[in-house]
Amino acid sequence: MSTLLSRLILGLSLILALCSQAHAAIPDSSLKGAACFISDTKSRVLVVMDYLNRKYSIPGGYIDRGETPAEAAAREAFEETGLKVAVGKPLMTTDSAVIFDCFTDAPIPVFERDGKATIAAWHAPDFSREIKYANFVEPSTNLIKHSRYPEQAEMFKHWMVLSSPSLIQSHDDFSDNASPFFVQQAQINERFQSFIAGLPSPLSGLAQQFFKHAHLIGNSVLFGVLMLAGMITGGMRRLSSALLVAMLTVIAVQVTKLIFGVPRPMQIFPALQLADASGFSMPSGHTTTAFAVWLTFWSWFAKESENKRFWLLTALAGGVIVGASRVYVGAHYLTDVTAGAVFGTLVFVLSQWLSKERANGNTLSLHPVVWLAMAAILVPAAAYFSFPVLIIAAVATLTIAGVLQVMKCANPGLLRQSMSLKRIIETLSLPAVIAAAGLIASLFSRSSLLTLEVMIVVVMLSASWLVGYPLYQAKRASRQ
Known part of the structure; x- marks a missing residue:
């Protein structure tokens, strides 16, 4: 029994170590975080949704030991969105974090729908582990309401004037960045949707609601x-x-x-x-x-x-x-x-x-x-x-x-x-x-x-x- 209990204690210790490692990575200085404000030419800001609390924020995180705030901001932007950005001037500095104006050299491929632009973030290292989505959205009251940091979201319109917008390039899909095998498989999804939509009315509507x-x-x-x-x-x-x-x-x-x-x-x-x-x-x-x-x-x-x-x-x-x-x-x-x-x-x-x-x-x-x-x-x-x-x-x-x-x-x-x-x-x-x-x-x-x-x-x-x-x-x- 003592051997089994010792294994249980060891296992729980390893789990708790996963959290303590994150705390240990935070430097002792008061400036602990850095973030990137990335805007586009349509006056929208790139935000990511956190996996756990389902709230929005601009890409950012803790500064690792040995990093400058600008390096941390660029790294976090890549890890959360898959975008390689250039870091410009600071837009705001608080007691614990600094927000930089960030932009890309090449146009960002996006898919436009309902006023927001989705980027192909599945290549990002933190996608699905820390981040659920990455979208360009318009600064709004609704965004402030669902933001992790409402005081930052309230500044988005002001920062928009000061920032260097990144060019975007609208795409119908992101198949250029995907495996041909999955591109071909997706045709089955498209044919299935077309088949259901092509059924006689009202059968088509009933089938659509059923499968949804x-x-x-x-x-x-x-x-x-x-x-x-x-x-x-x-x-x-x-x-x-x-x-x-x-x-x-x-x-x-x-x-x-x-x-x-x-x-x-x-x-x-x-x-x-x-x-x-x-x-x-x-x-x-x-x-x-x-x-x-x-x-x-x-x-x-x-x-x-x-x-x-x-x-x-x-x-x-x-x-x-x-x-x-x-x-x-x-x-x-x-x-x-x-x-x-x-x-x-x-x-x-x-x-x-x-x-x-x-x-x-x-x-x-x-x-x-x-x-x-x-x-x-x-x-x-x-x-x-x-x-x-x-x-x-x-x-x-x-x-x-x-x-x-x-x-x-x-x-x-x-x-x-x-x-x-x-x-x-x-x-x-x-x-x-x-x-x-x-x-x-x-x-x-x-x-x-x-x-x-x-x-x-x-x-x-x-x-x-x-x-x-x-x-x-x-x-x-x-x-x-």
């Missing part, structure tokens, strides 16, 4: 529904199985996305975009989730029924519909959803095997070593990619492993019993309160690092209670 919203049955909210259904019908045993499905899906989807870094069809051909999506493309997370969750529902409720084949086909059809929806809205290629179907099926098979009851009445899904094994994948991946989702998932797996080690139940049969409504409310209420408090705290946070630290605390506390409380109650019952 069908992806909702593959949304990550399904994991919460699966956990709730598990607690109602199979107690802690099925709750642990649902948590396994969620964590294995995160590993399969997020690690693969970051390894391959495939841009979405809508990022290469922005005209294909019919729904919001960010990050990389392969595999489809919605499709993976749909196959993994709906097959798990089938195994719980219909596998032993007389119509098991019908319900199996229904579960598979749900996954196929989600995949078709993601292709239609321009979020994924056909190969992405195919990979998602394979990954989702593998997640289902592996989670079923780990959740199978052994001869002693226990299951591997409730064994801490299984969760440590997942952490052994997530911790190095989180350290290498510095991706918030992987960091949070690593914290969750280590926390669950620790709770399972400490809260062992001598009577495995008690873990199969469905939970009463009172017990379910007790199990879910505290994590809900903690999550709400964390959300409120993050709304007032300007720092992505602080937001991440809040999320880590929320996940540690919520996972501890979600797993620990039912185990504690089962342990109490086994003593009676």
Whole structure:
């Protein structure tokens, strides 16, 4: 036990080190940050959306040790937008940061739509890890409202007069910067959209609305529904199985996305975009989730029924519909959803095997070593990619492993019993309160690092209670 606990402590220490490294990189001087104000010839400013707090800001960040503020501003602009900029005069200097006028020597390729210009930011090193979007937008009250630094956003119009605007070049797409393989694949998305649009009215309108919203049955909210259904019908045993499905899906989807870094069809051909999506493309997370969750529902409720084949086909059809929806809205290629179907099926098979009851009445899904094994994948991946989702998932797996080690139940049969409504409310209420408090705290946070630290605390506390409380109650019952 001491060896296992020492490994848990080591794993959590590595996760916390990811945050402390960022703090350590900040120099001791009062001037800690630098940013680039990049404008275009249409009096718009280039802003990026933060991955965690979903707020806008101009490209910028901390000054690394040994850097000048101007060097830091140019580096941050490249890391967040993929643009190589020249740094001009300072536009504003505060006690802790300096904002520079920055501009490019070559015209910036953009796609114009609804008054904003999108740039091809998927080549940027921080794309999908820290940054969701990069767009030229007009300074407005709405931009100030959704800005990380409203006091800076209020100065945009003034800085526009003082800045050196960069030339832009409108493009219908960004296929010149993409692999021919994905350019060719995107033709399937275009043909699918054209086919639906060409259907007779009103069938065309109904089909368009159906495929725009069908992806909702593959949304990550399904994991919460699966956990709730598990607690109602199979107690802690099925709750642990649902948590396994969620964590294995995160590993399969997020690690693969970051390894391959495939841009979405809508990022290469922005005209294909019919729904919001960010990050990389392969595999489809919605499709993976749909196959993994709906097959798990089938195994719980219909596998032993007389119509098991019908319900199996229904579960598979749900996954196929989600995949078709993601292709239609321009979020994924056909190969992405195919990979998602394979990954989702593998997640289902592996989670079923780990959740199978052994001869002693226990299951591997409730064994801490299984969760440590997942952490052994997530911790190095989180350290290498510095991706918030992987960091949070690593914290969750280590926390669950620790709770399972400490809260062992001598009577495995008690873990199969469905939970009463009172017990379910007790199990879910505290994590809900903690999550709400964390959300409120993050709304007032300007720092992505602080937001991440809040999320880590929320996940540690919520996972501890979600797993620990039912185990504690089962342990109490086994003593009676």
